Amino acid sequence: MTDDLTTRYDGVLERTTDGGVIRFERHLAHDVRDVWEAITSPERLADWWLPFDADVTVDLREGGEMVFAGRATEEPVTMTCTILRVDPPVLFEHTHPAPGSTMRWELEPHDTGCVLRLSHTVPDVTEAVDNLYLVGLQTSLDRLEPCLAGRPVPWDWDAFAAGRAHYAGLGLATAADAS
Numbered sequence: 001m002t003d004d005l006t007t008r009y010d011g012v013l014e015r016t017t018d019g020g021v022i023r024f025e026r027h028l029a030h031d032v033r034d035v036w037e038a039i040t041s042p043e044r045l046a047d048w049w050l051p052f053d054a055d056v057t058v059d060l061r062e063g064g065e066m067v068f069a070g071r072a073t074e075e076p077v078t079m080t081c082t083i084l085r086v087d088p089p090v091l092f093e094h095t096h097p098a099p100g101s102t103m104r105w106e107l108e109p110h111d112t113g114c115v116l117r118l119s120h121t122v123p124d125v126t127e128a129v130d131n132l133y134l135v136g137l138q139t140s141l142d143r144l145e146p147c148l149a150g151r152p153v154p155w156d157w158d159a160f161a162a163g164r165a166h167y168a169g170l171g172l173a174t175a176a177d178a179s
């Protein structure tokens with residue numbers, strides 16, 4: 001196995017006076033505009049972000065909505081986020097389905113591609129740990145690079161479990177039940 005982004009855990013959780021901020025930083029060998037398209041285009045988002053098949057719509061303007069409608073036949077999930085800021089191709093900020101939570105995607109050009117900085121602000125750190133936010137974001141972001149390279153990969157529940165164990169060891173995720 002090669003040393004790629006899937007072998008590196010780079011999420012951190014900074015506790016603040018009013019909650020916390022989960023941060024990831026990725027150096028991607030892709031142009032800012034390509035990465036922008038992957039984080040804002042419905043077709044591209046569906047390839048890497050969610051652990052389930054969904055129809056995605058994005059009204060890419062401040063006040064617009066980003067909707068993820070799961071295609072499951074039993075208990076379908078729909079998540080709606082409101083877009084707060086859009087400054088193509090370097091800044092995308094939106095709410096998260098958890099009340100009071102926001103996500104900010106910042107892209108910076110770099111000689112070898114770009115740097116992606118993701119900040120997920122959470123009002124309740126315990127909820128973020130219990131709901132495995134770091135683990136989910138780690139697993140999704142590990143799928144972004146292959147998607148950008150034109151080789152989308154399916155959600156990897158084994159990688160999710162390994163990420164959960166890693167972040168649980170740091171107190172940033174709940175441990176899996178041993179049952």
